[in-house]
Amino acid sequence: xxxxxxxxxxxxxxxxxxxxxxxxxxxxxxxxxxxxxxxxxxxxxxxxxxxxxxxxxxxxxxxxxxxxxxxxxxxxxxxxxxxxxxxxxxxxxxxxxxxxxxxxxxxxxxxxxxxxxxxxxxxxxxxxxxxxxxxxxxxxxxxxxxxxxxxxxxxxxxxxxxxxxxxxxxxxxxxxxxxxxxxxxxxxxxxxxxxxxxxxxxxxxxxxxxxxxxxxxxxxxxxxxxxxxxxxxxxxxxxxxxxxxxxxxxxxxxxxxxxxxxxxxxxxxxxxxxxxxxxxxxxxxxxxxxxxxxxxxxxxxxxxxxxxxxx
Amino acid sequence: xxxxxxxxxxxxxxxxxxxxxxxxxxxxxxxxxxxxxxxxxxxxxxxxxxxxxxxxxxxxxxxxxxxxxxxxxxxxxxxxxxxxxxxxxxxxxxxxxxxxxxxxxxxxxxxxxxxxxxxxxxxxxxxxxxxxxxxxxxxxxxxxxxxxxxxxxxxxxxxxxxxxxxxxxxxxxxxxxxxxxxxxxxxxxxxxxxxxxxxxxxxxxxxxxxxxxxxxxxxxxxxxxxxxxxxxxxxxxxxxxxxxxxxxxxxxxxxxxxxxxxxxxxxxxxxxxxxxxxxxxxxxxxxxxxxxxxxxxxxxxxxxxxxxxxxxxxxxxxxxxxxxxxxxxxxxxxxxxxxxxxxxxxxxxxxxxxxxxxxxxxxxxxxxxxxxxxxxxxxxxxxxxxxxxxxxxxxxxxxxxxxxxxxxxxxxxxxx
Numbered sequence: 001x002x003x004x005x006x007x008x009x010x011x012x013x014x015x016x017x018x019x020x021x022x023x024x025x026x027x028x029x030x031x032x033x034x035x036x037x038x039x040x041x042x043x044x045x046x047x048x049x050x051x052x053x054x055x056x057x058x059x060x061x062x063x064x065x066x067x068x069x070x071x072x073x074x075x076x077x078x079x080x081x082x083x084x085x086x087x088x089x090x091x092x093x094x095x096x097x098x099x100x101x102x103x104x105x106x107x108x109x110x111x112x113x114x115x116x117x118x119x120x121x122x123x124x125x126x127x128x129x130x131x132x133x134x135x136x137x138x139x140x141x142x143x144x145x146x147x148x149x150x151x152x153x154x155x156x157x158x159x160x161x162x163x164x165x166x167x168x169x170x171x172x173x174x175x176x177x178x179x180x181x182x183x184x185x186x187x188x189x190x191x192x193x194x195x196x197x198x199x200x201x202x203x204x205x206x207x208x209x210x211x212x213x214x215x216x217x218x219x220x221x222x223x224x225x226x227x228x229x230x231x232x233x234x235x236x237x238x239x240x241x242x243x244x245x246x247x248x249x250x251x252x253x254x255x256x257x258x259x260x261x262x263x264x265x266x267x268x269x270x271x272x273x274x275x276x277x278x279x280x281x282x283x284x285x286x287x288x289x290x291x292x293x294x295x296x297x298x299x300x301x302x303x304x305x306x307x308x309x310x311x
Numbered sequence: 312x313x314x315x316x317x318x319x320x321x322x323x324x325x326x327x328x329x330x331x332x333x334x335x336x337x338x339x340x341x342x343x344x345x346x347x348x349x350x351x352x353x354x355x356x357x358x359x360x361x362x363x364x365x366x367x368x369x370x371x372x373x374x375x376x377x378x379x380x381x382x383x384x385x386x387x388x389x390x391x392x393x394x395x396x397x398x399x400x401x402x403x404x405x406x407x408x409x410x411x412x413x414x415x416x417x418x419x420x421x422x423x424x425x426x427x428x429x430x431x432x433x434x435x436x437x438x439x440x441x442x443x444x445x446x447x448x449x450x451x452x453x454x455x456x457x458x459x460x461x462x463x464x465x466x467x468x469x470x471x472x473x474x475x476x477x478x479x480x481x482x483x484x485x486x487x488x489x490x491x492x493x494x495x496x497x498x499x500x501x502x503x504x505x506x507x508x509x510x511x512x513x514x515x516x517x518x519x520x521x522x523x524x525x526x527x528x529x530x531x532x533x534x535x536x537x538x539x540x541x542x543x544x545x546x547x548x549x550x551x552x553x554x555x556x557x558x559x560x561x562x563x564x565x566x567x568x569x570x571x572x573x574x575x576x577x578x579x580x581x582x583x584x585x586x587x588x589x590x591x592x593x594x595x596x597x598x599x600x601x602x603x604x605x606x607x608x609x610x611x612x613x614x615x616x617x618x619x620x621x622x623x624x625x626x627x628x629x630x631x632x633x634x635x636x637x638x639x640x641x642x643x644x645x646x647x648x649x650x651x652x653x654x655x656x657x658x659x660x661x662x663x664x665x666x667x668x669x670x671x672x673x674x675x676x677x678x679x680x681x682x683x684x685x686x687x688x689x690x691x692x693x694x695x696x697x698x699x700x701x702x703x704x705x706x707x708x709x710x711x712x713x714x715x716x717x718x719x720x721x722x723x724x725x726x727x
Contacts, residue, residue: 051406051410052381052384052385052388053384053387053388053406053407053409053410053412054409054410071715071716072686072691072712072715072716073686139553140553140558141494141548141549141550141551141552141553141554142548142549142550142554142558142562143558147550156549156550157548157549157550158550159494159496159550159551159552159553159554160553161496161553162494162495162496162550162551162552162553162554162697162701163552163553163701164697164698164701164703248497248498249498250498250690250693250694252495252496252498252693252697253495253496253552253553253697253698253701254694254695254697254698254701254703255694269380269381270380276402276403276406276682276684276685276687277380277381277384277406278685281685
């Protein structure tokens, strides 16, 4: 039976190709229809004046010029971009930094580490929308859990989401609370792959926790760090749900929580109260986001992979 | 079969055929809206319409508010969509009319347009050809909610002038009551908040100066009116920067706050949330005694006919009926909205009082005149007002940002 099949394949290689093609076609059709075509359409629309209703007109780089160099659009673009960059840095330092320490503590299997692991990972399974609503309630100036607790020690109502200096930090905090379990798990998986002999040898040589973490574990989990860094970068540039739920589509107060995802959505589809749609300008923003994410990811991957090899 | 029986059978068959033919000839039209919560009321209204027009059946189809513009634009661009479409007003409507998706309405196709006041028709008129494309459905009034029980308990009288407002607010605050429930946590409402408290300081002359191009938002009158808003901060709840409009409503109906700058569109909501509430809706504080009390008014939208509808005649018939006094009376009673139709009888005492206030109302300047192109006045104002209220920009800066942003498309502001 096997011989027969091999014979058939050799005699008719095109049949084998046909067989593979027939298996791939459904997936390819879906990819082309729902991924490639919309992506190319977005690229095309970025060069047109189009509000989603009227026939389009080719305007070259005009949409890009507006969002990059013409006020007030350019001001809004750079404000949103700045917040995406802040989000990336904050998530790298606070989320991934904490995740590294947590993963190490879990690796050491301290008493109660299983419960600890569940607690850290639990928020990850919640929807971002629910997390947003939850933290919006917790941070409510009058009735929120945080302010009620602060009131016990005499601190008045803090408008966490209404103050320009605390709004972005509050939204980032909710995001870290939501996602902390994910990098923890990835880094823990990386740490668990390190051979016990290497750790024991370091211990025998007198290495303490700090030396072990910085000299042994950190270099040996380079592939996990690459994954976490890239995913954090993509996540912080595609950031939408939590800022949207917690601070609204306009990035209130005064654009303090605006990010490129919100700005792109507002521009393309219009907000409920203003209703002016601009698919062209929105697409230009989407293309810029795509270029930033794809470009930086490619460069970072190259650099981080090289670092993995050198290590 | 006897002749008699055969005759009866034939008669029955003819009757059944007649019924079937009747069903086959009935026109089913759809009504698209974002007002999901109004389904029962509209279905009752549509049943009345079908009684008068047995051949036409109307199907109520609603979509989520936040996705409604996208759903409607996608459907219309594909040559589909409801036969009658509930539209938002001004710039929202204009982009659809510009693209040719709505049928113009005039006195021959929609005679009930004659029942609409001029300022209502503006909300449904395309500026370029001056034709009406959407029959206005309701006016929205912005003013000051008063919790009468809270005032009575505090032994105070609701204020009518700005000075009285400040004095009363101080007294309320001393008694541990939030004078004004509002915060700055809801962008769309912040724009309404600005209109409510600045309009009495601006007056109709400012509106005509602004629309004729004589002045801009940099006008000292506008800057001074914005400056008045800063005085309100002391009388809003602690952490007001983060308090949203829903929370403000809760503070008001629970009696924790005495006043709330809000919209007539919430009268029914507050009553349903607290049936025992004893409230009033009044004009916001006047600049000085003797001035005309000025609430703020705009029209939320209207009813348009899809130009590609296969049942245009039936759709126009429905829209025309929605402009009659018969519709307006029941619409106001069922939905607690103020119908703009002339002669409509509003039985609810508070709503009737609001309708009376409308007679001297100021237009919502940003909504009525500056939502036609990008950047809209709403985008600019909503972004800046929280900054101004938190002290990071001055009223002068806000006025300049608003004027310069609008100058991108509003010719009278260019070069000023």
